[in-house]
Amino acid sequence: MPMTILAVISWVFLAIRFCVALANLLQRQWLRSASPGVTPLVSILIPARNEEKNIRYLLESIRHQDYPSFEVIVYDDESVDSTAGIVRQYTDQDPRFSLIKGIRKPAGWLGKNHACHQLATKARGEYLLFLDADVEIGKNLISNALAHLLQKRLKLFSLFPQQTMVSWGERITVPIMNYILVSLLPLSMIKNSHRPSFAAANGQFMLFDAEVYRKHWFHHAVRQKMVEDILIMKLMKKMRYRVHTLLSNGQIRCRMYSDFREAVQGFSRNVLEYFGGHILTMLLFALLTVCGFIFVFFGLPPEWFIAYLGLNLFLSVIVSLVSRQPVFKNLVLLPVQKVVFLWIGFLAVKNRWSGVWYWKDRKIEE
Numbered sequence: 494m495p496m497t498i499l500a501v502i503s504w505v506f507l508a509i510r511f512c513v514a515l516a517n518l519l520q521r522q523w524l525r526s527a528s529p530g531v532t533p534l535v536s537i538l539i540p541a542r543n544e545e546k547n548i549r550y551l552l553e554s555i556r557h558q559d560y561p562s563f564e565v566i567v568y569d570d571e572s573v574d575s576t577a578g579i580v581r582q583y584t585d586q587d588p589r590f591s592l593i594k595g596i597r598k599p600a601g602w603l604g605k606n607h608a609c610h611q612l613a614t615k616a617r618g619e620y621l622l623f624l625d626a627d628v629e630i631g632k633n634l635i636s637n638a639l640a641h642l643l644q645k646r647l648k649l650f651s652l653f654p655q656q657t658m659v660s661w662g663e664r665i666t667v668p669i670m671n672y673i674l675v676s677l678l679p680l681s682m683i684k685n686s687h688r689p690s691f692a693a694a695n696g697q698f699m700l701f702d703a704e705v706y707r708k709h710w711f712h713h714a715v716r717q718k719m720v721e722d723i724l725i726m727k728l729m730k731k732m733r734y735r736v737h738t739l740l741s742n743g744q745i746r747c748r749m750y751s752d753f754r755e756a757v758q759g760f761s762r763n764v765l766e767y768f769g770g771h772i773l774t775m776l777l778f779a780l781l782t783v784c785g786f787i788f789v790f791f792g793l794p795p796e797w798f799i800a801y802l803g804l805n806l807f808l809s810v811i812v813s814l815v816s817r818q819p820v821f822k823n824l825v826l827l828p829v830q831k832v833v834f835l836w837i838g839f840l841a842v843k844n845r846w847s848g849v850w851y852w853k854d855r856k857i858e859e
Contacts, residue, residue, distance in 0.1 A: 500792030503785030510676035523742035527640035536618030540608035542570035544626035560635035651694035654747040662753025696722035761840035
């Protein structure tokens, strides 16, 4: 009897996740092409630490934007490589680009939050666009994003980039986050509900109404928190501001990590926030998604087990389509991705209990 109960719960949970992912697909939760009709100044703010491999691609893609009114400010966060030298090549040629030499972060701050706060204090724009240095943007991105923000009367608009995956280590890790996001959260509810539980954001792209940002200085408000993007959105929802998050339709791309170790280290920092910061919720998700097929195999008739496996595969197809990721590769690697998720979850719990994380050669303590 207990196995049957677990099997039924696993089936119901899978069906709910399938419906959520299908809703995200049918509602076309991607950023669409549109023109804002106006051209207020947009401040593009880029925190950068040892980004010599990436930042040239971003700055070059910004230069080719079809949006005419912007400034670019890069914060060199104590880089020890040629990041600053690359940025100076652009500041010497284009007055719209400028570079801030970073200072040692004060006690009580995390590095990225401090860098973003410093950038915001120097920005002049009516809108503040925070971009990570490892993204690359299409020529219509600012126009499309600003149009969406203005049309929906948003105070914050965030965007999940389309992920570029090269190594097998990336392919068995990076899709996991979209697998969680797209199947657990109806993205339309981020905009349509003020409940903080309906919150998702990505610090790689966050576009703020500058007036609202300067009123609250959001990166200062979360200065000691690692997952600042989601926490800022939750804070803004509590303040009853209109916010929204969509998926990229190719307007912004990113290769987040270069190998398995880096991806696991990165995702173990933030995976708990996908579950409201609750370890128990994440463990229940892992139990039902990774072990659910065992419960169904032993607890229900064979035809229900076959249908369960089929629906799992169909869910992976839908998540891949919504996320603009390769369907066949995700199908083949799905079992491995689930096992890797267990490892990421274990590291997240271990780090939470120890209170220590490492990222970009910095020791982070909460």
